[in-house]
Amino acid sequence: MPRLIAISNRVQTETEGETANRGGLAVALAAGLRASNGIWFGWSGEQTEEFTGQITFRRANGVATATIDLEAQDIEEYYNGFANRTLWPLFHYRLDLTEIARDFAGGYARVNHRFAETVGPLIEPDDLVWVHDYHLLPLGQQLRERGFRNRIGFFLHIPWPPPSLLISLPDHRELVESLLDYDVVGFQSEEWRQAFMDYVTAHLDADIDGEIVSFGNRRTRMLVCPIGLDTADFCSAAHSMAAKQSQTQLMVSAVGRDMIVGVDRLDYSKGLQERFIAYQQFLTNHPELCEKVSLLQIAPPSRGDVPSYQQIRAELNALSGSINGEFATIDWVPIRYVNHGYSREKLFGIYRAARVGLVTPLRDGMNLVAKEYVAAQDPADPGVLVLSRFAGAAAQLEGAVIVNPHSSEDMADGIARALAMPLAERQERHKAMFDCIVKQDVHWWSKTFMEALEKAGPKPAARLLP
Numbered sequence: 001m002p003r004l005i006a007i008s009n010r011v012q013t014e015t016e017g018e019t020a021n022r023g024g025l026a027v028a029l030a031a032g033l034r035a036s037n038g039i040w041f042g043w044s045g046e047q048t049e050e051f052t053g054q055i056t057f058r059r060a061n062g063v064a065t066a067t068i069d070l071e072a073q074d075i076e077e078y079y080n081g082f083a084n085r086t087l088w089p090l091f092h093y094r095l096d097l098t099e100i101a102r103d104f105a106g107g108y109a110r111v112n113h114r115f116a117e118t119v120g121p122l123i124e125p126d127d128l129v130w131v132h133d134y135h136l137l138p139l140g141q142q143l144r145e146r147g148f149r150n151r152i153g154f155f156l157h158i159p160w161p162p163p164s165l166l167i168s169l170p171d172h173r174e175l176v177e178s179l180l181d182y183d184v185v186g187f188q189s190e191e192w193r194q195a196f197m198d199y200v201t202a203h204l205d206a207d208i209d210g211e212i213v214s215f216g217n218r219r220t221r222m223l224v225c226p227i228g229l230d231t232a233d234f235c236s237a238a239h240s241m242a243a244k245q246s247q248t249q250l251m252v253s254a255v256g257r258d259m260i261v262g263v264d265r266l267d268y269s270k271g272l273q274e275r276f277i278a279y280q281q282f283l284t285n286h287p288e289l290c291e292k293v294s295l296l297q298i299a300p301p302s303r304g305d306v307p308s309y310q311q312i313r314a315e316l317n318a319l320s321g322s323i324n325g326e327f328a329t330i331d332w333v334p335i336r337y338v339n340h341g342y343s344r345e346k347l348f349g350i351y352r353a354a355r356v357g358l359v360t361p362l363r364d365g366m367n368l369v370a371k372e373y374v375a376a377q378d379p380a381d382p383g384v385l386v387l388s389r390f391a392g393a394a395a396q397l398e399g400a401v402i403v404n405p406h407s408s409e410d411m412a413d414g415i416a417r418a419l420a421m422p423l424a425e426r427q428e429r430h431k432a433m434f435d436c437i438v439k440q441d442v443h444w445w446s447k448t449f450m451e452a453l454e455k456a457g458p459k460p461a462a463r464l465l466p
């Protein structure tokens with residue numbers, strides 16, 4: 001098995017992430033890296049006065065990591081700027097929040113160049129190189145320009161926007177062309193791949209033959225490869241003492257009440273305001289269920305340096321306060337809204353204690369919380385997943401109650417339907433979803449992607465920088 005060099009914006013060890021707010025990628029990558037004895041390269045998250053390109057090597061939980069520090073201007077323009085104020089909103093269909101600035105684009109190009117310069121010396125000729133996510137779209141091109149002929153793949157964890165949105169980016173064509181320097185590009189769902197193909201058809205003089213895009217002397221396979229959980233590991237965590245304790249604690253605190261749970265990074269793409277409003281609608285439609293249900297929303301803050309994230313935080317505080325003010329009684333609070341991170345075991349106890357898992361993003365590449373909720377259920381008496389049709393996970397989890405997160409009425413009906421669902425139907429739906437997350441777990445995901453990468457054809461001649 002060739003060695004894997006994984007490259008992503010941040011490198012996070014599992015130990016670090018255990019109690020913190022860790023992203024889906026951290027959990028997913030560790031499994032594939034351990035199996036291949038690879039190296040995970042990325043930004044340390046630390047700021048340095050001046051960029052030096054010095055690499056820090058570590059090993060944690062069997063995963064070797066190599067990290068670099070970035071300087072303040074890099075963090076501002078590349079990370080907070082182009083990645084999180086330009087690409088993230090645009091790729092989540094939020095043109096209204098997309099900020100276009102030359103400084104951001106310049107910082108993005110500079111940091112991708114710095115990544116290529118520093119990771120380059122670590123790459124051996126037979127290594128497979130796997131680049132992750134929107135922070136590093138042009139990294140493959142940067143490596144090719146330095147003469148690397150390795151098989152290099154890219155996986156996009158977030159949606160790919162339709163061409164009509166993407167063309168708002170001044171350098172959209174260069175960005176898409178840079179992706180054609182990879183051997184394999186992976187998408188979470190068919191919808192995102194199709195949006196990419198639509199752009200290629202409309203704007204590039206390229207040939208498309210099934211999954212293969214040929215452009216000049218380059219050939220790239222466009223693969224749909226939905227990310228999964230380490231399902232077996234998650235299921236055993238769900239049975240741990242800590243999980244049982246948190247489940248018991250929650251059940252005692254909510255005696256006689258059905259709990260609905262939402263767990264999301266605090267991000268506008270997750271549809272949290274819309275969710276609170278839908279819950280309010282549900283309480284209005286079903287006065288007989290007031291005091292019989294409660295919503296626990298867990299939302300650890302993220303990207304606090306970006307203004308739109310500060311704004312959504314303030315809006316959610318106000319909204320939860322006003323809904324509680326309107327409906328609460330002396331011994332019942334309709335929404336418990338907490339901004340902490342929880343250990344995986346605690347989170348599992350919470351999922352398992354909840355009758356309904358409410359996962360209603362406006363757009364989401366995949367959404368691992370939906371899968372975690374399914375994994376944590378007791379198959380004999382499972383809860384019901386209420387899932388947005390705009391999450392990549394909806395293409396796989398057909399046993400969910402699928403809702404439109406833009407319609408508070410549709411979501412309110414979905415909640416009511418989930419709470420009233422008979423046991424046999426709950427079991428049947430859960431089984432279909434559970435079978436899927438067992439079959440297409442994170443090991444399947446990394447194996448499928450790496451096999452596709454290993455199979456990639458001969459490399460085009462190196463295109464060295466002049």
Ligand code: ADQ
Pocket residue numbers: 019020021022023024025027028157158227263264265298299300340341342343344347364365366367368369372
């Ligand atoms: P994210 O947008 O971060 O990831 P998601 O897939 O939901 O979204 O993963 C979030 C992870 O953080 C989950 O594993 C969850 O358990 C964890 N988490 C959330 N709140 C937590 C809390 N309070 N305490 C502890 N853990 C918490 C991006 C894309 C997604 C895609 C993933 C992986 O936006 O669409 O599914 O990458 O590809």
